[in-house]
Amino acid sequence: MRVGLRIPPCAPTGQIAELARHAEDAGFDEVWFPDSQLLWRDVFAVAAAAAAATSRVTLGTAVTNFVTRHPAVVASAARTVAELAPGRFLLGVGVGDSAVGPVGLRQSTGAELRAGMAVVRDLLGGDPVDFGTVRSRLRDPSPVEIHLAASGPRNLRLAGELADGAILLSGVAPAPLAAAITKVREGAGSRDVRITVSAYCRVTDDVPRAARELKPICARIAQNGGAPFLALAGVHVDVPSHLPGVYPDLVHAEDWNAAVQACDPYVSDEAATTFAREFCLYGTAEQIAERLATVREAGAHAVFLQHVGSYDLPHTLMTDIGTQVLPILRTRADVA
Template sequence: MTTRYSISLVAAEPQTTIDSARAAEAAGFDLVYTADIQSTHREVYTHLTLTATATDRVAIGPGVTNPVTRHPAVTAGAIASLDEISGGRAFLGLGTGDSAVRNLGLKEATMSRTAEYLAAVRSYHETGSAVWDGIEGAGRRWDRRIPVIYSAHGPRNLRQAGRIADGVVAGVGITPEAVDYVREHVAAGAAEVGREPSEIDLWFMAYPSLADTTGEARTSVAAALAAGGNLLARGPALATVPDRFQGPLRELAANYTYTQHMNNEGHESNGALATRLGLIDYLADRFSLAGTPTEVRAQIAGHEKQGVDRFWLIDGRPGLAPFLATWGAEIVRPPSAP
């Protein structure tokens, strides 16, 4: 099995972006992405253009954008331009919307709206026009087929990914029950439209951390674990969680602060809330690849035995070059056993 890794690059100041992008490619990552969160981050496509010009091999795209904050013609032009600049390496990460939408006081898109949005983006690429909100818009025909990776957490959205997307990033965990849950629903969606499940790339969201001890590694990703727990608590996949954690997860979601999304600083952070609720160890077991390098290699080997070969890694820090170099040396290209 050839395991593939993606990594989030926070939209930071230009040189940090360039350094992190180059470090990700040198470390052996296959895909890099940047969240489209206009309220708390720099502009995503500007950042992705820097990433494209700093790299030669990795796939690049928004991880993820949404139907609420951008007209489909805007997304069609932005992602096609990125594909052109990068020499055909772009992908479109798409979801219904989370912190980018909630920080504007808006509601996330419905599943049907998201499917219509993707159809409109593809129509702009293929024909130069599309109907959106009952209005036919004219534009440029890009003649490009951009791969789509769909962000999905609940069974209905996972099935939709199986129907319409080239890949899915699943945010319900990487434990055996979570992996089976994802496969079941993606396969069901694929079957509805006569597709083979093998046509859809399954990326499993995970939070990475390397440290001298397990506890230190888990503490460093507390805010990310809280973000995963928040998603889990707000969807049907909560039913896959042991009863004793369901109440604390609901409390986490009820008090989650979107302006501090993925921010691990301060005693009032989401990570501190998850810690107070006694959720860190459970969420780390469900969502993270965290520990010493030896422990993380063992965790990955265990997931590979389940057939998991694509990890969608999320790290909320802006300057990742040192971490990426270590991950490449210790995990992607680990030292040979004595």
């Protein structure tokens, strides 16, 4: 199973590219960059810089969208980065989330995702596309794999039906993960679709203490309709649809301590600890390696790890995973 690292483009582009190179040197297989035009640097510019700084690691967007970016613009940008990183660029797309909310737009519907992916795939494949009254094509096309981020049943099936890969936002808890993979496979039928699991991660020997930082993540999942998935793993929370005073949202809060405090009445310390142990990869290096093995056995082909925080770089996570967890995984693979 391939192991990736999520790097928010929250620093000058040169620093992001340098960290991508360090992740490659540390043994990571993939590096993923999120896209939110007001929060971070432009995702395709950052991916291009990372392509020039690396030679082996796969690069991906996690994820861009078809609301703030027209599908034709997405296709052109993806083709350009793929030229700079031949065979090692993945186009991750999704509903928009933090890219659309701060500019007053709504997330993509399933129908809009379907239409956007069709346009991008046709353009990258060299086929003409009807844009209202005109029919156009992309010069110098180059196929790029499209991976759809999904959490709900309909988009999970859509990922299986149309995408080359599904990026699961369901965490690593066995029951929700199995349910999500089943939905992807229902949509895929006989097609092979790569399964990538996104997971918050921290190497620690004190999970209850570290878990407090996850309260906004847990609350946001509940707000987005994920309470039933949380309940499957024994995490029971009841969170209002909006918590005032957190900008721009719970997952990307500029003041993380304030976001944690805003969630305290709705996410108990016990619930946060269970969330950390079940949905996330919080624990010792040995425990994380064991959980990753379970994720692989569940059917995942890849996982990308992320730290809590949108405006600092994951230096600690990269170092801890690179020096403590990846050696365990390599030893087990050699033995197998």
